Amino acid sequence: MKFININMTDKTLRIKDVPQAYMGLGGRGLTSTVINAEVPPKCDPLGPDNKLIIAPGALSGTSLVNTSRVSIGAKSPLTGTIKESNAGGTMGAALGRLGITAIIIEGQPTDDKLNTLVIDQTGTPCLVPADELKGMRTYAAAGKLLNEYGEKNSILIIGPAGEYKLKSASIQATDVDNRPCRAxxxxxxxxxxxxxxxxxxxxxxxxxxxxxxxxPEAFKEAAREFAQAIKAHPMTGQMLPALGTAGLVAPVNSMGAFPSLNATQGVMKGWEKISGEALAELIGKRGGNASHQGCSQCIVRCSNEFVDENKNYVTSSLEYETIWAMGGMTGIDDLDIIAKLDYLCDDIGVDTMNTGVGIAVAMDAGRFGFGDGKAALDLVEQIAEGTELGKILGNGPDAVGKHFNHKRVPTVKGQSIAAYDPRGMQGNAVTYATSPMGADHTAGNVIGEYVTGALDPLKPEGQVEASRNTQIAMAAVDCTGLCLLASFPLTTPEGGMAFLKVMNAKFGLQLGPDDIPAMGIRVLKEELAFNQKAGITKEQDRLPEFFYKEPLPPHNKVVLITNEEMDGALNF
Amino acid sequence: MGMDVILPDGARISDLLAHLEIPEGSGYLVSMDNRVKKPEDILKQDAVLHILPALAGG
Structure with a gap:
């Protein structure tokens, strides 16, 4: 249990015990608590007072399967709110095995030189000049670093988009095959x-x-039980391994909630061409891998390796949200083009969702025609080239809408919605509007209630409660390092009990079922407190006007949740 | 793509799944006219149905 504190102003590195106030925290719980306590809420997100915090989950580095998520937090330059974004790959497990609870990076260098932070197998950190990596894309730069330091290293890296300090810039993480394709x-x-x-x-x-x-003995037994629960659950044992997250293309279109052509349609014409079934078939026919292991200790294998007609690697992993943003929103129904766009975004280091939605806004504004894959590829390349239009796209859909004076921009607090239209899934309207992170499906995706028939997605009744409960659950899961996609067994009696036993055996606690949501509420309170101090008001917990005014075919609904209901969603 | 299925009047979603030998609780959902249906719901004449993996997350 240790913190590595790095001050980039004077390049000092300190290893210290975890402060008492942060003991027992991990992942998002740790990043959000530290930010709320230590980052001046009104600071410039790109200034010296912001802190970048990298924290594995509380269970990362243990033998428990599917626990290699790493949380990265800071005040966001995109949303102006607190932010936690977590990535899979190998970093969470690597940090956990070194007993590193968090890396906290603060200050700001007075020059424009770049550095690499290297942490060796003893957990000793050092800063190394990295000017030779300046301007490099992530695949080439990660390859160079792995050549230099060895393949048994995990890497977080930024691309040109980050170096330009664009608001959609991602931090890429290497997967088990050492590709910087997780984000x-x-x-x-x-x-x-x-x-x-x-x-x-x-x-x-x-x-x-x-x-x-x-x-340790109780942990081993409980970890075995949880792994069995993952294998036994239809979602994690069968569907995700077969289709990956892309398997959602069919059900969400079939529910009329797949935001298409810049959220003007709820069903994409020709969605069958970009479905999970079509993707798995194409990958299989070409000799790629439709059930790939992307993350350390993963037994779900929802990742894929997309290859071209000559069996050459194109990208990994082509996920549902990217297929939607680059396909549904833009009207591009060619998986080869979508896969290339995914690779480019990873290589340039930019969020596929914000970028796809930004392209869709430009298309809707008339700059390009919907479905123009060549234009989309060119536009994403322009981000790396640093052209004026490339920088506008790299700053997200709001910047694109402003540039083209176009009002239909599906964002909340500057961040694009995800692949579930809030008019077709009213609970996700609540999550997009009220999450402390801006529009974010991973903060509380209510789709599980709809696919099981537990809740009518088109009626306002029950949506606020469903969103609240899911946001609380996700905040708790994000503390542990457990992958969201391996968390479905938590809803079964066997899986839920096994996970509680894992937590109790790890920390020597006597947690009961109510303590897990209590952990989620604690995290959300920290995040909401920071946002309030940063000047974020309830009036910003709203969706763009068109979601309330433009009915979405085929159900022709608008968002039906009132402002008062939104305001009560996270009123703890 | 797709197939025609003929079932008696008044047949329910559960009858369709049984006809197709898809066991209950196997994690599939049925949508009819872009709405998720429950096993007890009655099928409509000439309806277009999708039988889908009940995936969530993403």
């Missing part, structure tokens, strides 16, 4: 990393100093 994509955290003069973080995967487990 802490949301909120412009890549720009914050660049503002600290940091190009990359290299961490040894060979650490053997994980935090002690209070009851």
């Amino acid at each position: 802490a994509g949301r909120g412009g955290l890549g720009a914050v990393m660049a503002s600290k003069g940091l190009k990359a973080v290299v961490v040894s995967q060979e650490g053997k100093n994980a935090d002690a487990i209070a009851d």
